[in-house]
Amino acid sequence: MTVHNAEIARQFNLLADLLEIEDANPFRVRAYRNAARIVEGMAHSVAEMVERGEDLSEIYGIGEDLARKIEELVKTGELSALQDEEKRVPVQLTELMRIDQLGPRRVKQLYRELGIKTLADLSRAAKAGKVQELEGFGEKTEAKILAGLEQLTSSGRRTKLSEATEIAESLADYLRGLEGISKVTVAGSYRRRKETVGDLDLLAVTEDGAQVMNRFVDYPEVEEVVSKGTTRSTVRLRTGLQVDLRLVPGRSYGAALCYFTGSKAHNVEIRTRAAQRGLKLNEYGLFKDNEYVAGRTEKSVYEQVGLAYIEPELRENTGEVEAAEAGQLPELVTMDDIRGDLHAHTNATDGHATLREMARAAADRGYEYLAITDHSKRVTMARGLDEKRLRKQLESIDALNDELRDITLLKGCEVDILEDGQLDLPDSVLEELDLTVCSVHYHRELSRKKQTERIIRAMDDPCFTILGHPTGRLINEREPYEVDMEALMEEAAERGCHMELNAQPSRFDLIDAHRRMARDMGVKVAICTDAHSTDNLDYMRFGVEQARRGWLTADDIINTRRLPALRKLLRRA
DNA sequence: GCCGTTTTCGGCCCGACTGTTTTCAGTCG
Numbered sequence: 001m002t003v004h005n006a007e008i009a010r011q012f013n014l015l016a017d018l019l020e021i022e023d024a025n026p027f028r029v030r031a032y033r034n035a036a037r038i039v040e041g042m043a044h045s046v047a048e049m050v051e052r053g054e055d056l057s058e059i060y061g062i063g064e065d066l067a068r069k070i071e072e073l074v075k076t077g078e079l080s081a082l083q084d085e086e087k088r089v090p091v092q093l094t095e096l097m098r099i100d101q102l103g104p105r106r107v108k109q110l111y112r113e114l115g116i117k118t119l120a121d122l123s124r125a126a127k128a129g130k131v132q133e134l135e136g137f138g139e140k141t142e143a144k145i146l147a148g149l150e151q152l153t154s155s156g157r158r159t160k161l162s163e164a165t166e167i168a169e170s171l172a173d174y175l176r177g178l179e180g181i182s183k184v185t186v187a188g189s190y191r192r193r194k195e196t197v198g199d200l201d202l203l204a205v206t207e208d209g210a211q212v213m214n215r216f217v218d219y220p221e222v223e224e225v226v227s228k229g230t231t232r233s234t235v236r237l238r239t240g241l242q243v244d245l246r247l248v249p250g251r252s253y254g255a256a257l258c259y260f261t262g263s264k265a266h267n268v269e270i271r272t273r274a275a276q277r278g279l280k281l282n283e284y285g286l287f288k289d290n291e292y293v294a295g296r297t298e299k300s301v302y303e304q305v306g307l308a309y310i311e312p313e314l315r316e317n318t319g320e321v322e323a324a325e326a327g328q329l330p331e332l333v334t335m336d337d338i339r340g341d342l343h344a345h346t347n348a349t350d351g352h353a354t355l356r357e358m359a360r361a362a363a364d365r366g367y368e369y370l371a372i373t374d375h376s377k378r379v380t381m382a383r384g385l386d387e388k389r390l391r392k393q394l395e396s397i398d399a400l401n402d403e404l405r406d407i408t409l410l411k412g413c414e415v416d417i418l419e420d421g422q423l424d425l426p427d428s429v430l431e432e433l434d435l436t437v438c439s440v441h442y443h444r445e446l447s448r449k450k451q452t453e454r455i456i457r458a459m460d461d462p463c464f465t466i467l468g469h470p471t472g473r474l475i476n477e478r479e480p481y482e483v484d485m486e487a488l489m490e491e492a493a494e495r496g497c498h499m500e501l502n503a504q505p506s507r508f509d510l511i512d513a514h515r516r517m518a519r520d521m522g523v524k525v526a527i528c529t530d531a532h533s534t535d536n537l538d539y540m541r542f543g544v545e546q547a548r549r550g551w552l553t554a555d556d557i558i559n560t561r562r563l564p565a566l567r568k569l570l571r572r573a
Numbered sequence: 574g575c576c577g578t579t580t581t582c583g584g585c586c587c588g589a590c591t592g593t594t595t596t597c598a599g600t601c602g
Contacts, residue, residue, distance in 0.1 A: 027585055031574035063575050101591090103600050138593055188602090201602080232589055234601095244602075246589090259587090264602075271586045276578080282587055 002448065003047045003074050005039050005513075011079050012036035017094040018085040020104035021111075035066050037265060041318055043517035044486060050074040092117045100148040101141060109134060123149050151240070158196035159241055160475055162505030162542060165190075167241060168200050171219065175245075178215050180208040183253060187260035191312045193545040195475055195508045199242040201260045209247045216245050252284040255295035258302075259283040265317035266310075273305045273321070281305075313548040330551050333527075335544050337554040339562065340369035341537060343414065343437050343468065343500065343528030348393055349374040350382035352533040355396055355409070361534035363407040369563055372397060373412035373437045376424040385413065387429045394432060408563060410434040414468055419443045421457025423464065430463035435570045437500060437528070439468030440481065448482035455483065456491045462572050466526050467492065469502040469509040477506070485514050489521040496572050498558055501550075503529045503543025504536075515550020524558045524569065 016032040038061050039046055049056060050071050057067035073079045096107045096119065110116040113134055114125050122145065125131050132142040159167075168186045175184045181204050185191070188201030206212045209230035217225045217235055226234040226242070234244050248256040259267060260283070274281040279288050285295025286304050294300040299309045307324040311332055314320040323329045345351030346358055353361070355372065362370035374393065375384035385393065390413060397409045414437045416424040423430065423438060430436055438458055446454060458464055470488070471480030492499060499518050501510045510518065510525065518525050527543040529536055547557060554560040558569050 025574080028574045030585080034575085061575070065574060101600070105599060136593070136598075140592060144591095199602090227590055229590060234590090246602095260602080262602085264586095268586060275586080280587085284588090 002045070003077060005042055005046050008046060008070060008073055009036040009040035011073065011082055012039070014091070014094060015079070015082045015085055017097060017104075018082075018089045018091065021089050021093055021097075021108050022085070023104070023108070031061075031063075031066070034061050034265065038062065039070070041316065041513060043513045043520075045484075046070060047074045048486075090117050095119055096122060099145060099152055101144045102148070106137075109136070119149060119152070151236075158198050158476070159239075160505050161190070161193065161195055161197060161508075162539075163239075164197045164200065164241070167221075167237065167239060168202075171200070171221070171243065172202065174219055175202065175204060175212075175216065178212060181206045181212050182250075185257060187257060188262060191261045192263065192315055193313050193542075193549060195512065195546070199244065202243060202245045203253075203256055203260050204245065204247055205250050205253050206247050207249070212247060213245070246283075248283065250296065251292070252295050254297035254299070254301050255281065255285045256283040257298050261312050261315060263316050266315040266320070269317050269321050270301075270305060270307075273307070277305060279304065311548065313545060314551065316549075330553050332548040333544055333552050333554045333557050333560065335541060337557070337560040338367075338527065338540060338544065340367045340371070340410075340559050340566075341529050341531065341540060342371040342410070342412070342435065342466065342526045342559050343373050343502070344370055344531040344537070345374050345382075345414070346372060346393075348389070349379075349384055350532060355393070355400060357534055358531070358537075359400060359404055359407055359409055361537055363404070365537060365540075367407060369408045369410055369566070371410035371412040371435055371437075373414040373435075376413055376415045378416040378418065378424040379414075379441055384416070384424075387425060390425065390429055391432075412436060414439055415463075416441050417455060417458040419446075419454065421454040421460075423458060423461050427461065427463050430461075433463070434567070435465040436463055437466045437468040438464050440472055444472055444481040446481070448484060451482055452484040452487050455488055459488075459491055459495055459497050464495075464497055465570055465572070466498045466500050466528075468500045468528075469504075469507050469530070470499055470514070471509050471511055473509055473511060474506050475508065480509075480511065485517065486521075489514075489517055489523050493522045496569075498524045498526050498569070501525050501527045501543055501547055503527055503539040503541075503546070505539065505542055508542070508546045510550070512546075512549060515547065515552060519550065519552055519556050525552060525556055526558050528559075 012032045013036045016029045019029050056062055056070055057064050093107050093111055096102055116122050116125055126142050126146050131137055132139050168190055172184045172186055175181055183205040185203050186200060187203050190197045190200055213228055213233050216233055221237045222235045223238045224236040232246050236242050271281045279286050286293045286301055294304045302309050308329055310320050310324050344358055346355050375382040377384040377386040394411050397411055401409055411433045412435045413433055417438050417440050418424055473480035499510055527547055529539040531537045
């Protein structure tokens with residue numbers, strides 16, 4: 001049995017919750033949460049590191065004690081510190097903390113004084129008016145708790161980046177249209193381009209806070225005003241998404257942008273650096289003895305603490321601060337670097353547009369090439385192509401390439417990787433293609449070992465070019481299948497195979513933790529939209545953003561190459 | 574519980590808003 005990084009993180013976070021309710025040293029709590037975040041973000045399996053006898057305490061943020069606890073968890077599947085804590089504090093109480101307005105202190109008080117353990121207990125007590133009688137609580141708090149209970153059961157899940165983008169852009173446009181406001185930016189995890197966002201943090205410059213806040217809460221999509229002040233307000237939109245608007249004067253804009261972009265761990269790191277230099281950093285600026293030093297731009301803030309500017313996508317405290325100090329930040333890939341798309345479908349299978357429409361749409365986006373990669377026959381739901389139909393499509397592509405001057409269509413296929421690792425079409429036809437995107441669609445349930453062997457076997461086929469959506473996860477819907485990604489990377493590097501970073505907003509796969517791994521292991525990445533319509537080609541933007549989160553440069557991405565150079569990379573040695 | 578140009582003890586980021594408070598605790602980001 002393998003204990004996954006996510007499981008280690010879950011248990012540490014749970015322990016942190018329980019310790020908080022117990023009123024433990026807040027810095028100790030932070031250490032657990034910090035460790036959970038570190039482990040979750042690691043590309044390598046911590047369990048395997050333990051098996052190899054590596055010293056986990058060498059990881060920054062994990063000391064002797066936590067290293068021992070991880071070891072215990074990996075070897076026994078259990079964490080005795082957590083079990084001890086569960087004897088002292090009912091574990092259900094951590095559920096209560098998910099409710100807005102309820103933190104560790106109030107949860108503890110509810111438990112001690114009213115015996116409330118579960119959401120159901122809480123609902124009953126609040127409806128009976130028992131909660132407002134407690135010291136420190138009141139009528140309004142009780143009402144908010146009831147509203148929070150309602151909210152928790154109705155939504156609860158994080159919003160996908162693509163959905164958040166539509167909502168955020170309309171709202172930002174609305175605010176930009178208001179009088180007396182300038183520079184509206186959506187900060188937070190949205191600006192870091194995390195795959196999902198919990199809420200939206202908007203930041204704007206204004207001299208007339210009261211007026212702007214009045215208009216903000218008037219935004220037609222606002223369902224509820226959670227709080228309202230002259231510098232900060234919070235609303236909940238009809239979609240359930242919570243939005244914070246923070247107003248600052250112009251000279252504080254950069255400092256506030258740093259602060260509200262986060263991540264929290266990154267901020268702590270930057271503020272600590274500031275403190276070491278005798279400076280104080282808050283959302284209003286960088287100060288020396290209460291004297292304003294910098295803050296109008298983010299760049300000025302980073303400069304004053306001795307760092308190069310750090311792109312928002314990197315601000316996760318996973319080494320970017322050290323890299324900025326050493327002048328070794330990567331030059332991240334941009335949309336301008338992208339010269340084509342290598343994974344797209346047509347109406348020959350489950351796409352909506354014709355070959356010609358897809359070609360036209362790609363040319364309109366300034367691309368040099370577009371690979372047509374319809375499904376292979378095993379994917380019957382999509383009416384996958386057999387050998388005969390694929391050959392027919394290849395003829396159409398030849399004809400279209402003869403006709404079109406401004407774009408080249410590449411011949412491809414999204415080939416299903418069968419259960420035994422064979423490719424779904426014979427090499428005799430695959431050899432005629434420029435590339436294949438080989439993907440797992442069925443038998444996701446195989447063991448980690450078998451799944452890994454299956455995919456490596458597929459890579460043995462000389463016609464295998466790119467591994468499509470390498471983990472098969474769907475955000476908020478489906479977990480990744482079990483696979484040893486490190487082994488896959490190693491084999492891919494050896495064979496000259498590439499990894500897809502699928503830009504579909506539900507996929508973003510390679511997932512976050514594996515992108516830097518690809519780079520570190522010398523595997524090139526193809527950012528592909530997996531477009532099923534002409535509009536879908538615009539997902540490229542999201543794919544590039546996700547690549548940036550993985551520290552990837554133009555050189556790490558194959559579809560930044562001109563066509564001749566790309567062709568060389570597509571050919572297996 | 575972690576960490577070290579404050580170096581094995583004693584720090585650990587900082588401020589806004591709300592509600593129940595007579596001066597502040599709790600929560601959130």
